[in-house]
Amino acid sequence: MKKIIWFFVIIAFTSCKDDTDCCVNLEPVNVTLKFTHNWDGTPVTASNFNSFNYVTENGESVSIERLRYVVSNVNLGGESKPYQLVDLGINSGFEIIFNNVAQGVNNLNFTxxxxxADNIDGVYQDLNTVSFNVPGMLGGGYHYMQFDGKYKDTNNLDANFNYHAIRAVNRSDPNNLIFEDTSFLVNLGNIDITNNATIEIKMNIAEWFKNPNTWDLNQLNTVLMPNFEAQKLISANGKSVFTLGDVLQ
Structure with missing residues (x-):
């Protein structure tokens, strides 16, 4: 009787060990993050630039001439990438590849x-080369985003907008600049990864103009970089811009 009992104990222990090994020793997989862009669900690419294809929440008709932005500290599970410049106008930076992602549930987030801590003036040579710097009179460092185009003003004439995001700076006293970090964390949640995968990250460009602040381009259009309050409004609107799209695996 004792031999029979020990036989089943050994079988049970061996079975648990095998199950544990099969779950713990899964091979890491490759994951590609892919940034896509839309205006309230309508895809936006460089081919759509320079035409008045879009209408803001406030009712202004707009055309896009440039859209490029930086994401940093891109984290998927235990893997991390320092930063990436995404440039819609030249179809650049859309993909970030991770080659060693553990299978299972992984959190995806980025700044x-x-x-x-990372906005150090002059240290990113590739960003220096493409003029993504912020002038020293505004504290240096780098843009978060350069979003430029035209809108139809109240007289239905073409007018420029430069919706540029940087660290907010109060220049009331040019000798004592006051800064506010207006970067923000985007947490796209937990994703169950079971194979090599492509994860879509969607930017809804329309959100920059509507949530929670309805943006009036007739009031806030150019010279936004030195505007301390405008930079805080931009940051607030940006928090609803990115969402998780399709996960293909």
Whole structure:
């Protein structure tokens, strides 16, 4: 009787060990993050630039001429990438590849722009080359986003907008600049990864103009970088811009 009992104990122990090994020793997989862009669900690519294809929440008709932005500290599970410049106009930076992602549930998050700790003036040579710097009179460092185009003003004439996001700076006293970190964390939640995968990250460009602040381009159009309050409004609107799209695996 004792031999029979020990036989079943050994079988049970061996079975548990095998189950554990099969779950713990899964091979890591490759994951590609893919940024896509839309205006309230309508895809936006560089081919759509320079035409008045879109209408803001406030009712202004707009055309897009440039859209490029930085995401940093891109984290998927235990893997991390320092930063990426996404440039819609030249179809660049859309993909971030992770080659060693553990299978299972992984959290996906990143920072829009650079946190103060990473927003160090002059250190990113590729960003220097493409003029993504912020002038020293505004505290240096780097843009978070350069979003430029035209809108139809109240006289239905073409007018420029430069919706640029940077670290907010109060220049009331030029000798004592006051900064506020207006970068923000985008957490797209937990994703169950069971194979090589492509994960879509969607930017709804329309959200920059509507949530929670309805943006009036007739009031806030250019010279937004030195506007301390405008930069905080941009940051608030950006928090609803990115969402998780399709996960293909």
């Amino acid at each position: 829009f722009g650079f946190s103060d």
